[in-house]
Amino acid sequence: MASRIKTIGGMLRRGEITSLELTKKYLEAIKAVEPSVHAYAKVTEDMALNLAMEADEAFKRGDDLGPLAGIPMSLKDNMTVKDVETTCCSKILSGYRPTYNSFVWEKLSKGGAVLLGKANMDDFAMGSTCETSCYGPTYNPYNKNYVSGGSSGGSAASVASNTAVYSIGSDTGGSIRQPAAFCGVVGLKPTYGAVSRYGLLAYASSLDQIGPIASSVEDAAIVFDAIKGHDEKDHTSAKNAPAEPIASSLAAASVKGKRIGIVKSFYEDLNAEIKEAVFKAVKFYESEGAEIVEVDMPLIKYVVPVYYILACAEASSNLGRYDGIRLGYRASRYTDIDDMIVTTRSEGFGKEVQKRILLGTYVLSSGYFDAYYKKAQILRNRIIASFGEIFAKCDAIISPVATRTAFPLDYASDNPIETYLADIFTVPANIAGLPAVSLPCGKDSKGLPIGMQLIGNKFEEGKILGLAHSFEQSGLSGVTPLEMGVRL
């Protein structure tokens, strides 16, 4: 898969197309594609045209803004852009216009990025299907009877439907990687602390991480290089993370001699088509000179409950701030201020969000704190330690992204536990703060994309992206860009 960012960037720099012309093409494509995909919560047409004209002026002046200058993109609706309504696709934030830019948008806008719009997502990023958005679901561009995945479903669908060159998503338990896998594109969840969370409306602060979704591994690396870096406004932002660019070193990355870990128990009850697709990649790496190492992860059966205990606990605390007083939605009928807060929250949060707030309140409440929250933290530390042992034996772990391909629409609401369990391969990287990339490795019998995941040790994004790039260049995935949206 060629780098779309490099191709378009070359056209812009050679004057073959202006950013304004390109942006108009994307806005027209959005109008044509949106009725069947609905990747956007809000299209920022005027802003996009203005940013495109500014980028063209910069090109004329000869300014070097970087590889993303003039290139149209989408941003998940949980990251702030000054004066642009930011809602987390939740009614409770309707009308909220942030007074500041998120760190990630500040960096991108300084680099000349063109914001096409805010991408649709599950209500407060709580969901695996992008169906809990207050704006309605995002459909899978491969088949609109299936979900796009979540919570960054709009981001993944905008890239897959070629209505954005790349997108920025966030990943708390797989919310970049799973929708990327369901939509046949590439998603990177960076190491915790590698990208500042300033301006990301928090779901679970110790798990949330911002990252790119793109049509190729190289594009994901280019965007990651642009958004990473220390930020004093995020107190968990890493000070000493590697600053060297990754994208420029991908072509020279070698598989030979790399040790790739495989957890046999992951494949025992796995869907046969997914198993076959991932093993095709394992065989590729073996044939290229990698050493395949069997590793054990005995705590895997606990990762999903640990994740849901911790994520819900943090959500119940983080979402306590939404009370209708300072911003967003406020109920119109109430008796006194206490009733206003209760009514606002009950009318403003979606059902899934309310359920997770209640679960979080339960595990943090007196009598259950020791029984659930503290035990989950003990297990989290053990899971982190177990990854330390694994990465002493290998450079990366290969796994499926999800236990299945995209869910049919409306499936998740009737099967909550099964839907939660589908996250079993993605949540470990969040629990341990590790980087992980998902990329297409095949299609199922219904024609839906299958994703594979490479998990690396902390701040070793370069290593997993190098391995991902090698497999992508082999052409073995069989997943090609869809014939929709902008084709250049």
Next chain:
Amino acid sequence: MITKQEVLWLAKLAKLKVEDKDLESLTKDMAEIVDFAAKINSAIAEGEVYKGGTTVRMEELRDDEVKECFPQEVILQNVGGGDKGFFPVKRRKADGK
């Protein structure tokens, strides 16, 4: 097993209202999820205690210093500029009108 009374108590703590029509299904869903979460008990040995520490390296945290924050008029932009420097909340009569 989580009960309807517990769900109502949690809703009160979380400042949420649970409608009568939703209570049965919400209690059932929450009971299933809590049972599922209880799987972790089998992994914890008797007397094992949490010793702190997760993904964040404490030595990397910034110093807790007071920095300049947004001016009051900016903070109040999302409530129509506020009312004499305050977040306005309309007074309501007991009947909600």
